[in-house]
Amino acid sequence: MTNYFVYFCGRNRQRQQKDFKMGYKRQDNYDAQTTAAIASHVEEILRLLGEDPQREGLVKTPERVAKSLQFLTKGYDEDGIAIVQSAMFDEKYQQMVLVKDIELYSTCEHHMLPFLGKCHVAYIPNGKITGLSKIARVVETFARRLQVQERLTVEIRDCLQEALNPLGVAVVIEATHSCMVLRGVEKSNSVTTTSAFSGVFLKDARTRNEFLNLIR
Numbered sequence: 001m002t003n004y005f006v007y008f009c010g011r012n013r014q015r016q017q018k019d020f021k022m023g024y025k026r027q028d029n030y031d032a033q034t035t036a037a038i039a040s041h042v043e044e045i046l047r048l049l050g051e052d053p054q055r056e057g058l059v060k061t062p063e064r065v066a067k068s069l070q071f072l073t074k075g076y077d078e079d080g081i082a083i084v085q086s087a088m089f090d091e092k093y094q095q096m097v098l099v100k101d102i103e104l105y106s107t108c109e110h111h112m113l114p115f116l117g118k119c120h121v122a123y124i125p126n127g128k129i130t131g132l133s134k135i136a137r138v139v140e141t142f143a144r145r146l147q148v149q150e151r152l153t154v155e156i157r158d159c160l161q162e163a164l165n166p167l168g169v170a171v172v173i174e175a176t177h178s179c180m181v182l183r184g185v186e187k188s189n190s191v192t193t194t195s196a197f198s199g200v201f202l203k204d205a206r207t208r209n210e211f212l213n214l215i216r
């Protein structure tokens, strides 16, 4: 998470450092028109649910939900390939680069409820490497959209494959879906695992197994 420091500068630094300690990067630049439009719908939803949107605890809820939804989908405005290529270096190293246990927060597109877990990403360079923090940022970029875990896994793989042209990419995501925990089947302990491989991870069982053993 220390990579967030890189993006902080200027007069907001102190507040942002405080936000960093809280474990997230605060983003206040919401489009006022979009926020107001979403908020008016949220207010209507509250009414349809039998609530009184004017009662004290709910007065600011539509605006908060509108901002929260925009934060959770901010990845649409980001370009994963550009993020990787913003820190790309020539390197002869041709062993596995593995970033394990990247925290993952995403939103399921079927219920608009969160799914949370961990992402493990590995690649084998082919002349180019990227900053390790960029890999975590790529995960964040695709996770902050309405997603299904399967597509998220593949999008992370394809982004790294295209941006770095490595000998192979491996991505595994282990996540718990609130839509399963809170509603429907109510299976609170189930973890869904998805994987996506390319290049040598696909062709060579030994390389793939090395990766799978390392993330165990």
Ligand SMILES: [Zn+2]
Pocket (backbone or CB within 6 Å): 108, 109, 110, 111, 112, 113, 177, 179, 180
């Ligand atoms: Zn769902």
